[in-house]
Amino acid sequence: MGRQPCCDKVGLKKGPWSAEEDQKLVNFILTNGQCCWRALPKLAGLLRCGKSCRLRWTNYLRPDLKRGLLSEDEEQMVIDLHAQLGNRWSKIASHLPGRTDNEIKNHWNTHIKKKLKKMGIDPLTHMPLSTTTSEPLQEQKMDKSTKELPETSLQSTITESKEEEKSTTSTLLDPTTEMMMMLMDDDIDGFCTDEVPLIEPHEILVPGTNDAPSSTTSSSCDSSKLLEELQFPDFDLWDGDFNHWEDLLGDRPKLAIGDDEEYSWTFI
DNA sequence: AAAGCTAGCAACCGCTTTTTA
């Protein structure tokens, strides 16, 4: 009955992945495609459970991943989608090519939440924060309510219909967006706009470009040019930025990209 | 210069949903 067990967790490695492990995993998937995760570690010669391999691949090694901070556009999209979908990170991520649910979740928790709070917006309800209610209490309540909310009220769009999947966000104005626009237009009583970080002209991003601010350690480059030169089996993902490959350097000659970024390839 | 603190992110854990025998 049923299937065989996923993995007997005996002798399996945990914790951060080494470059060698990454390389094994990437090599295997590039050669064989994504087969069943249960069998993959053995076949690839990894002492990891399939689940760990899947996570590593989807969150970090996938070649179509964008690295670096979310752009203003992406951030706004996350806010809009969160207003509709709640903490359904994978759903939100599916609307942002090259971004993972984990990445969006982390970004939400570390950046966007704070940003919204500073603006006087409850990140859970996307409504103006009440000054009287204690925040943790409200947060707890909302945590539950967002979880338990059936497909009603503000979550009505959560219905996993295909229409919803197709029609993203473009025309929607959720309360948060409205709030942000209001804040930009007027100095509303009760909200300290001084606290809102100002965007310098040079920081303004043109919609449609993927030029994320390069403030992180990972740089961005147009890897699509590189990818045109490379042929990988069973892949249709090679259309985004990916900057981790440099960590997997091997014997291949380096390809110089830009002034200070170098990429090379060890696979195949 | 060192210690302590904080923020950010990768990875794990455990629950839920889907798939399969």
Place this chain on the structure above:
DNA sequence: TTAAAAAGCGGTTGCTAGCTT
């Protein structure tokens, strides 16, 4: 049809780099 495993998902933890004192 049902039970069990695989896959997926979201919450949480722990490590580390950067910042502050």
